Amino acid sequence: MGLIWTVLVTLALGLVIGFLGKVVAPGDRDNIPLWLTVLCGVGGAFVGTYLYYAVFGVADGYARGDMYDTSRGLDWWRHLWQVGTAAVLVMIAATVTGRAARRS
Template sequence: MGLLWTILVTIAVGLVIGFLGKAIAPGDRDNIPLWLTVVCGIVGAFVGSYVYYGLFGVADNYPNGDMYDTSRGLDLWRHVWQVGVAAVLVVVAATFTGRHTPRA
């Protein structure tokens, strides 16, 4: 049951972060498919957490912590980094898939 739960939570987090990334991405990025939005969100969550951990390290109360122990409580700045990375990935995905609205 643990692996199934991990997969479901990863997809749910990817969906939320992907949609937030799509919402803040500049321009018209609504034409990428849902599965690609989820992939951008999942990758954005992992890469954003890793970059944030690399820049700021772990919290003082977690001396042997990992990249998810960056603060004592809910770390909103880590989530901002995750959404920002997802927004960049949405822009890249929309560019490479070529599914954008043609200019008139």
């Protein structure tokens, strides 16, 4: 049962972060499909978390010391890094798939 919840939470997180990445991405990036938005969101969550951990490390006093213990409480800065990374991935996906807005 734990694996099913992990997959569902990861997809929900990917959906939210992917849509936020679409909003933050400059230009008209709404042309990519939903599945690619979720994929960009999941990628943004993992890559953004890893980059934040690589730059700032873990919070003092945590025994585990993994990349999810970067601060005490809810880490808004880490989530901003995730959304920013998702925005970059959305721009890359729109460019690679040829779905970026064309300017005449």
